[in-house]
Amino acid sequence: MNMLASIPGAMDAVISGTTLAQASAPAPMAASQLAHYLFVSAALFAIGLIGFLTRRNLIIMFLCTELMFQAAGVALIAFSRFHLNMTGQTFVIFILTVAAAEAAMALALVVLLFRRRESLNAEEFSEMKG
Amino acid sequence: MGFMMTLSTILATLASPIAALAQSEPVHAAQQEAGHAAAKMEAIAAPGVGPLWLLLIPVLPLVGFVLSALCAAFKVKSKLPAWLTVLCLGASFAVTLAMYLQISSGQIANPSVATGFEWIRVSWGLGDAHSIVANFGLYIDSLTCLWMLFVTGLATLIGLYASEYMAGDVGAGYCRFFAAFNLFVFSMSCLVMGDNLLLLYLGWEGVGLCSYLLIGYFYKKPSAVEAGKKAFIVNRIGDLGLALGLMLTAVHFGSIEYSVIFAKAQPYLTALSEGRLGDIPAVVQLIPVLLMIGAFGKSAQLPLYVWLPDAMEGPTPVSALIHAATMVTAGVYLIARTYPLFLLSETALPIVAWTGALTALLAATIGMAQFDIKRIMAYSTVSQLGYMFAGLGVLTSGGAAFHVFTHAFFKAMLFLSCGAVMHGFAGQLDLRKLSGVGSMPGWRVVGIAMLVGCLNLAGFPVITSGYWSKDMILGEAFANPHMVAIGWILLLTAGLTAYYTFRVYFRVFVGPKYFEPGDEVHGHGGGDHGSHGADAHGADAHGHKAHDEHGHEGHGHDAHAHFHPHAPGWAINTVLAILAIAAFAVIGLRFVGGHEGWVSGLIEHSSANYAGHAMYAAAASHAGAGGDEHAHATFFGYDAHTAMMYVSGVVGFIGIAVAFVLHFVGRTTAAKSRADALLPLVGPLAKWAQGKWYVDELYNAIIRVPLLVLAHLFHLIDKAIVDGIVDLFGWVPKFTGSSLRPSQSGVLHGYALSMAGGLAVLVLIVVMVMK
């Protein structure tokens, strides 16, 4: 809802009782507005990246990848709104779905790895050394 | 199925020649006399169609082969294969005789072709002009008859001899021996009777195979195996020449069938007799040169003679039949058969003559210095073959063929006599360890046969056939103005031959009685199964002192304290007696059936005929070879032929006399003779001659060793370079991979960092470049 609220015109459509589809074309977003979103996205991504590079705990690292994921999602939605193209939003929903499945898989794997080594330190796992 | 038809036709027509046997004789002589004059200049006739029963001549030995092989398969432990062999070969001889009678009576055209079945036929392009056909067919003329008569005849006799000689090996070895023996006669008849050069080639290599198998008969002896291998390989070198000659013939004449070749060569022969040598292309002159390489290999002539002396490792009947009487004359046959082609070349016949003469001399000098009597006989064979080649070279194909014929009898006899000695004295062949054998009890026949053989080989005047045949060649050499040098070489050789022949006779067969038994190489060395009980020789016959240093299995268990020579039995004696009589009987052939004898008469009715000396003189004058153009040169003013009758007789006599003085007079022991005293006079020559002039060593050094080095080098190159490059290709990705390997640390953060770095670089590029 808060997302919708931030989009000019969308709120009006809700208030006036019409559906989004029926609403008149949303007004274009200013480039300066876009920059805010992108800044948030970049910050999220940087936090995720730095976290991934500096931490050794697999779960934390996994959470960091999720952060980077969401950063990309934010950027996608921002651009989608900016260009008034819904594909980006569709894609984000798709990403969310995949991320949910992936999270389940990854946590299962982490549990398995922990059973094997009694540790979640990423440096313990280097079997793929060439 | 062609074969079945052939067989049935053979059976159906088998009766006819037998009926013809009785009535044909008188016709033959008369016709030959009448036809003789005309035959001199006439072209080789187009062949008639020969009856298919002629195919029995090669087929019967083949049947013998199959039967002997079956005997081996069914593990026959009796003399059955020998009797089957004698039966088959005898029958083959009978058919040959019938063939001869029908040819000479004119019932079968001379020449004629009997085609069995199509062997190889390759055609290309349009029409029959472009095809090479090699049928399994026979070309029958009087040359074929001559050769087949003594091949099958001697093979039958020697088969009989071998039935006793090989008795020690009854069992698998006996079957193996007679199988190869039959196969040899089959191959030889293909060689002689084939109607095309490819079938000749089949026989040519076939006899080579049988020679290989029979030389290596005592296969446990490394020397026998080596000798067999050497014979095969040296012959193969000659075969290559023959094959190339055959191909050149095929390319130039478009055929390899004799009848076509002769027909197509006729214009060249005409050109030759008219002195137009320019009309004969070089390619035609090259054919005989290639063919003669094959002949030199098979007939043990100069560059390729080295295999024949070693071939004496084989059982003696084999030496007698294959390596003295028949197979080694195949080269002479080849040249005689393709004589029209040889006449067309300016160089071919002189090369043949010189090779023959030099081989004769070389072999004789080696023969003088050897001590192994079988080896002496081997060198004398090489020497006598040289005579035959010289005879062909000096344009007396009749003389050469007559010498082949007489030599076949007396040399087979000499070998069989030596074989009897070897058989009886436990493999002893050293003339220093045997003496006075001829006067021992039971050895009379052998002694007489040996004397007859030696007289023939030495060319004892008038009463020996060897004298008459040798004389024809010598006379012709001196009669030809360009071949006088060859005549002198041959005359010298004749003297040496007489000497070394009687050196053997005087030392081994007469004089004080003495013997040392040999180490029994011939019977037991090849004891087939390594089974101790297979020693069928009988302990008393072959008991010998236990100096059994080789320790062959299967012998050495019958050692007795006393050795008794084992006198030959009836089979050996009968064969020797027949051969001795035959050796004299063939003298008669010199005086019947044609002005130069029966053999010459046969030759004149075959492809080996040549149209008189005029043709050769024309060729010689064209080559610019010489000054005085007499068709007949003279021997110091006398007619060469007449003079030679006396001169060669005297030379032979001198040789015998020298041998008598040096090796008989005053000899009291077997080991020493007066000749030993003369050895210092010739310096190292005797030693060198005894070392066979070190030709084997020379060949080894200049051919075998370099080839071996090359082979090892190639093997090394193959491993290091040829395969090395391949491995290099495999090594490149391997190296690349291993050098990139450390980058895969397996540490998650390493990968993450490099990803982040990569991302940073990308962003940087985007920001910097695409702003």
Added chain:
Amino acid sequence: MMLAVLILIPLAAAVMVAVAPASRARSIAMVGMLGVAVMAGYLLFSFDWEHTAAQQFALDEESSRLVPSLGVSLSMSVDSISMMLVALTALLGPICVAASKTAITERLKTYYAWMLVLQSAMLGVFCARDMIFFYTCFEFTLIPMYIMISLWGSTNRKKAAAKFFLYTFTGSVIALAGIVYVAWSYADRHGMWTFDADTLMRWSRSLPAATQGWVLGALLLGFAVKVPLFPFHTWLPLAHTEAPTAGSVILAGVLLKLGTYGLVRFAMPFAPAAFVGHAPFIAAVCVVGILYGGLICWVQTDVKKLVAYSSVAHLGFCVLGLASCNVMGVTGSILYMINHGLSTGALFLLIGMVYERYHTRSMKELGGLAAKMPVWSTFMVFFAMASVGLPGLNGFVSEFMCLFGAFQASDQWGAGMWGTAAGQTPGATPGHLGAWVAAIAGTGMVVAAMYLLYMVGKVVWGPLVEPAGHSSHGADAHGHGSHEHGGLPRDLTGREIGVLVPLAALCIVLGVYPSPVIKALKDPVALTTDEVVNFGKARMAMPLVPPANVVPAGHQEGDPHGAGEPAPAHAVESKETAR
């Protein structure tokens, strides 16, 4: 349809082997192989020997279509050249199964299943008339052979198998590139893809000479590795020494023939101008291979390696025959493929039999076996002689024809060489080889005698030598020797003799009466050589026949130059529809 059945029989048998219990594997494989042999026999019987150049037993177009958009089909048919090689393959199949009875004792199911698959692939190569189908079968032979070597081979088997696979695979990928290039250029021009062999052949021939040269280069390289020709041969000795006996037999008997078959069937007709132009080069490579391979044989100590190297020399003769580009040489070459398969296959069988008994192949440890194994020795001498090229046995006929083909193939004949004028050399054919090539190659005959007699002299003749542990004492061999040699008696068993006898019989038959085979090969060979020598001319004028089951035979009675009209299609078709 019949060819499809022929190829499917071993595949079906392979599936059955995989399903059935291991104890049944061998008998099912045997039945499958015999089925192939019977089928091949039936094909031989129903083959139209009057029109040997016609492609017979073709699969109809509808059912053979595979990937229409790319023009890939399963088209199959045989002429007499293919028929001979199909027959050889079908003959060796049961022999290999029979020869494996005691040699292979573990993983039977895998072994026999792969062997059957291999059989199927080899038959596919000889039947295929679609380049992709051909190539697929050609490459697919690698996998079973790779598995056979790497699972049942001797000590160094992994390396040998990998080298065999990678080397020949690399070579044939290059050949594929050549094929695809021709197909691409056809599609580029005609707007539709096809891999039909005849269409592409005709198209390829119309390409510019330089392009043809590249096409030939690609095909030649691919097939030369498979043959193998001289510098590309090093995988062969290794693969042979490591492979199990049956593997060696198949390798020497059939797999090497895929290369020569590819040369005669595709390389020559695809780039005839280039082939004729490069014939002297090819011949030179062959001659080097003959002498080089032969001399290397001479210094081997491993019997199997010796025979393997002898294949290099022998196939040099075979390809030399092809290089002569005339009927004599090419017919000889095809005969050589068959004869080499028989005699060398038999030699490998014989060596395998000794190996099973003594577990060694070193000539230092074996000698004089004639005393212990007379039957084996007889066969050994026999097949060695067949391999040496003794007249009267098969090897001679083909060797002579290859040599003579090279000898006569020279434009110099009748053009002044050695005084010959035009018309004076009826036995000559156009070409660029000639007498010297034949003479030098002919020395290979002497070398062959040297190395084979060296081997026979060492192993068969001479004093008895047995490896340590195999006492030469008589009682041991007869008494309790049996469990030492895997239940085998000292000399050959009836099964082993039965394996060798058909080969020996064929050696004799093909040596004494090769005439029918030569006659049967004449038309397709004349067609090929004619195409090669007069590559343009008559052919170019012909309209392109669409890829179909029936392809031009073009060579009929009274038209020996095979200038070629479309085939008597109805005849072949009716033959097919009749069943």
